[in-house]
Amino acid sequence: MANDIPDIVIGRLPIYLRALTHLAAEGESTTTSSYDLGRKLGISSAQIRKDLSHFGEFGKQGTGYNIKYLIEQLRQILHLDREWAIVLVGAGYIGHALSHYQGFQHRGFQILWVFDNDPGKIGRDMNGMRIRNMSELGALVRSEGVKVAILAVPASSAQETTDLLVESGIKSILSYAPINLTVPSDVNVRYTDPVVQLQRMTYYLDS
Amino acid sequence: MANDIPDIVIGRLPIYLRALTHLAAEGESTTTSSYDLGRKLGISSAQIRKDLSHFGEFGKQGTGYNIKYLIEQLRQILHLDREWAIVLVGAGYIGHALSHYQGFQHRGFQILWVFDNDPGKIGRDMNGMRIRNMSELGALVRSEGVKVAILAVPASSAQETTDLLVESGIKSILSYAPINLTVPSDVNVRYTDPVVQLQRMTYYLDS
Numbered sequence: 001m002a003n004d005i006p007d008i009v010i011g012r013l014p015i016y017l018r019a020l021t022h023l024a025a026e027g028e029s030t031t032t033s034s035y036d037l038g039r040k041l042g043i044s045s046a047q048i049r050k051d052l053s054h055f056g057e058f059g060k061q062g063t064g065y066n067i068k069y070l071i072e073q074l075r076q077i078l079h080l081d082r083e084w085a086i087v088l089v090g091a092g093y094i095g096h097a098l099s100h101y102q103g104f105q106h107r108g109f110q111i112l113w114v115f116d117n118d119p120g121k122i123g124r125d126m127n128g129m130r131i132r133n134m135s136e137l138g139a140l141v142r143s144e145g146v147k148v149a150i151l152a153v154p155a156s157s158a159q160e161t162t163d164l165l166v167e168s169g170i171k172s173i174l175s176y177a178p179i180n181l182t183v184p185s186d187v188n189v190r191y192t193d194p195v196v197q198l199q200r201m202t203y204y205l206d207s
Numbered sequence: 208m209a210n211d212i213p214d215i216v217i218g219r220l221p222i223y224l225r226a227l228t229h230l231a232a233e234g235e236s237t238t239t240s241s242y243d244l245g246r247k248l249g250i251s252s253a254q255i256r257k258d259l260s261h262f263g264e265f266g267k268q269g270t271g272y273n274i275k276y277l278i279e280q281l282r283q284i285l286h287l288d289r290e291w292a293i294v295l296v297g298a299g300y301i302g303h304a305l306s307h308y309q310g311f312q313h314r315g316f317q318i319l320w321v322f323d324n325d326p327g328k329i330g331r332d333m334n335g336m337r338i339r340n341m342s343e344l345g346a347l348v349r350s351e352g353v354k355v356a357i358l359a360v361p362a363s364s365a366q367e368t369t370d371l372l373v374e375s376g377i378k379s380i381l382s383y384a385p386i387n388l389t390v391p392s393d394v395n396v397r398y399t400d401p402v403v404q405l406q407r408m409t410y411y412l413d414s
Binding site for chain 2: 007008010011013014015018019042077078079080092093094096097100148150171172180188193198199201202203205
């Protein structure tokens, strides 16, 4: 079943999960509806119902969704009912910001190690983590079976670093490098480039 | 015409632009094809042709696209034939990383000012920019007619800051705060949340 579901649908599930988690934290209600959730997210309620229907029946006509139950289900679907270790590659400004990012906690992820190839950085501390030599990456990632990496290196070394990550067994890469990476078909890359997102919005600006 | 084009199509144009800009920088060829571009990006050539066909005829069967011409056209379509001033709100770790980000240059954007409300940060230098008091934001943004903002404040003050940005005339917001923001329909928000992107990938991981 899993492979038949469009990736764009999968991409909306974490957004639903985030909104539901906020609702649960607010604690005002134990249930919500596709209408309320849709209004909160700027997504139509029909879209939300359709997206969720790929995975089963989560709500009842009239009573809506039980927030806690839907959170649990989404976490299972997205394989977040465990904690994923992340290797962070690159101890520059972005790596530094990521090491301080509070949002990983309780959302399924933890940065396990940080690597860099700059002799001036190796061995130093970054927010409580020792910056490790890139030369250690392969053996460590393999030994722990780490599957998830965040790439925060310059564009010029991004492909080379990606090749090393892939060889070491990494299957999911979130890249901050502003280039398109080539990976085998069983490896998933997502890109985060603030300019690409800004450019998508200036289309709608007139002056 | 503009409003009939799905936002998902608009979202791919910056990706095409980025790949074409790399091709132009490599300088190996003056033309490319939807097939080559698609292979580079992991997008089907049919999709690329269909996306571009919304905006006119950019290539010829057999000879492909002139890279420089297509870059120019995409920059016009996305309103990048000018430079957009950005206000950056939040001088924390993410703001710091953004102030050092090289990718804004030559891609249509420049951070004009940075704001924070922390008295310990106001007046200090961040990569050559003086951190300004949030209380100055409204008047400055209005006086210069700035339309684009990057929000890098904690979740707890994100909505309040967004309201201030919207009141001041901001129409496009790139948010790093991990919550969904409420804005009027003429304001566009895009979110960048590394965990949402990671969660979209763990769906495909088995163990």
